[in-house]
Amino acid sequence: xxxxxxxxxxxxxGKEQGVRMADGLHSSIDRISLVEARAAVVEGRVSAAALxxxxxxxxxxxxxxxxSFLALTRERAMTQAEKxxxxxxAGDPVGPLAGVPVGIKDVLTVKGVATTAGSKILxxxxxxxxxxxxxxLEAAGAILLGKLNCDEFAMGSSNENSAYGPVKNxxxxxxxxxxxxxGSAAAVAAGLCVASLGxxxxxxxxxPAAFCGVVGVLPTYGRVSRYGLIAFASSLDRVGPFARSVxxxxxxxxxxxxxxEMDTTSSREAVGGYAAELGKGVEGLxxxxxxxxxxxxxxxxxxxxxxxxxxxLRVAGxxxxxxxxxxxxxxxxxxxxxxxxxxxxxxxxxxGVRFGLRSEEAGTLAAMFRKTRDEGFGAEVxxxxxxxxxxxxxxxxxxxxxxxxxVRALLTRDFVEAFDTVDAIVAPVTPTPAFKxxxxxxxxxxxxxxxxxxxxxxxxxxxxxSVPCGETTEGLPIGVQVLGRHFNEATMLRVGAAVEKQGISxxx
Amino acid sequence: xxxGNGAVSVEDVRHVAxxxxxxxxxxxLPRMAKDLNAVxxxxxxxxxxxxxxxxxxAQVGQALGxxxxxxxxxxxxxxxxxxxxxxxxxxxAPESDGRFFKVPKVIER
Numbered sequence: 001x002x003x004x005x006x007x008x009x010x011x012x013x014g015k016e017q018g019v020r021m022a023d024g025l026h027s028s029i030d031r032i033s034l035v036e037a038r039a040a041v042v043e044g045r046v047s048a049a050a051l052x053x054x055x056x057x058x059x060x061x062x063x064x065x066x067x068s069f070l071a072l073t074r075e076r077a078m079t080q081a082e083k084x085x086x087x088x089x090a091g092d093p094v095g096p097l098a099g100v101p102v103g104i105k106d107v108l109t110v111k112g113v114a115t116t117a118g119s120k121i122l123x124x125x126x127x128x129x130x131x132x133x134x135x136x137l138e139a140a141g142a143i144l145l146g147k148l149n150c151d152e153f154a155m156g157s158s159n160e161n162s163a164y165g166p167v168k169n170x171x172x173x174x175x176x177x178x179x180x181x182x183g184s185a186a187a188v189a190a191g192l193c194v195a196s197l198g199x200x201x202x203x204x205x206x207x208p209a210a211f212c213g214v215v216g217v218l219p220t221y222g223r224v225s226r227y228g229l230i231a232f233a234s235s236l237d238r239v240g241p242f243a244r245s246v247x248x249x250x251x252x253x254x255x256x257x258x259x260x261e262m263d264t265t266s267s268r269e270a271v272g273g274y275a276a277e278l279g280k281g282v283e284g285l286x287x288x289x290x291x292x293x294x295x296x297x298x299x300x301x302x303x304x305x306x307x308x309x310x311x312x313l314r315v316a317g318x319x320x321x322x323x324x325x326x327x328x329x330x331x332x333x334x335x336x337x338x339x340x341x342x343x344x345x346x347x348x349x350x351x352g353v354r355f356g357l358r359s360e361e362a363g364t365l366a367a368m369f370r371k372t373r374d375e376g377f378g379a380e381v382x383x384x385x386x387x388x389x390x391x392x393x394x395x396x397x398x399x400x401x402x403x404x405x406x407v408r409a410l411l412t413r414d415f416v417e418a419f420d421t422v423d424a425i426v427a428p429v430t431p432t433p434a435f436k437x438x439x440x441x442x443x444x445x446x447x448x449x450x451x452x453x454x455x456x457x458x459x460x461x462x463x464x465x466s467v468p469c470g471e472t473t474e475g476l477p478i479g480v481q482v483l484g485r486h487f488n489e490a491t492m493l494r495v496g497a498a499v500e501k502q503g504i505s506x507x508x
Numbered sequence: 509x510x511x512g513n514g515a516v517s518v519e520d521v522r523h524v525a526x527x528x529x530x531x532x533x534x535x536x537l538p539r540m541a542k543d544l545n546a547v548x549x550x551x552x553x554x555x556x557x558x559x560x561x562x563x564x565x566a567q568v569g570q571a572l573g574x575x576x577x578x579x580x581x582x583x584x585x586x587x588x589x590x591x592x593x594x595x596x597x598x599x600x601a602p603e604s605d606g607r608f609f610k611v612p613k614v615i616e617r
Contacts, residue, residue, distance in 0.1 A: 128596040222580035265580040358602035370531040389528040405564035461568030
């Protein structure tokens, strides 16, 4: 973090009351790290309330263009900020996220706050409970600023499937931020919140992180509770953080991770001290490079940036090894069978009976179901429900769903075997940098192929992350993907931190 | 529905939409048929692999042979706890008498 002593000096000069946030910070508000924001609050240089207020002012100024927030939770934020400020003043212990302004992807429930999943079918829905991850963030002192835009039911790779309009990439306004957690990535990149939550079913954290130039972490399947996550594909869905640095993401993950009795699929595997472990460095780690991820179709600038990252890891003391993940090319077909099959089942709950939209048109129950779903779902959601229903329908189950489950086992075995010989795998996140709005909306298959480097890790359940490692000549961010063993986020994050260091020195 | 790997027809889409409780317009049907055919054609690549000896994988923990507590297969204690408030839930319903969800008539007399 660059120190701006001039600003610090101004803070020392001190205005008695209503100290402007920027005066108490070393970094500008749009770049401040989580660690620095917390320190400023805890050391009393800035109040949590002022920090939140400053973010709301910036949202009001910047977000009309970006469109990352779907709802603001100002009252809740200010109540929470007051609690943090009172604790700080009293000298009481505060959490690892004390005063840190965060945003939440709109597929996660927040009690009493409009939660739409980017869909018309949930318009006006106010959930009666908080997602476990939301509770954990607030228990750690985070200030929840609002709900973030996303592709409808997290289905999409560009955020263009949101029923409430697309998000723009803050780094290039004519480009997509990626998806489905486009709002979560864009808000962090645009300086509208310090960190955020997203979800990743087939790449929905890693890809937008790469497109927007922020860090995004996909924890191991089962690592983070999904209670309060509106389900898309239950054997794949995961919740994870976006942040401005690997260290910040590690702090977030530590808060989020761990078992939850409200989610029986959450794992009891011990949670690491992720931020502290970053200090171990990467010397002696074995890094695998899968040749299948560097084939035709990979943008040459992305390839070059990743090779530079690998050089950096070598200099930092890692050994680099070729590994093979031979079933990689079957990952996208497998994913689109399993994910849509599970979605067709999960989305059957949206029927106009208990919450959200109900069509006014229908006279009978059957017609009400159909008309509600017709009016409430967008084209991509309908397409995936149809595909999922098709692959599960009589006569097709074995050919599609069972087959995909078998190929999924092979894809998982690929990773398990690779991790016998290496500690982490480094690969591209996406074949191209952020594409233009509207560029791929007419061709669903082209959009699905966007996920080519991300879905295999989703199917295998391993952890992964995207770390900024450079830019194209046009100035678009490039992300590098670091993949780790099941439940070994600590090693993955250490490699991520080393890559990040290299990326920063590339820019300077 | 068509057999084997033939193309998905508009009739097939209509049938699947029916199963999924989706009402598609006449304009939507051919478009969806075209999209499904494109994606299913791509998905057919899976058939290049001989998977006859491979156990299907439903969950990550199962495939890795993880202990239930690690693989996410634990159940909590079976004790009664407070649940979400009924009034809050019913208030979110499109139509309710406060105790039940109301829907259009199911059985015609």
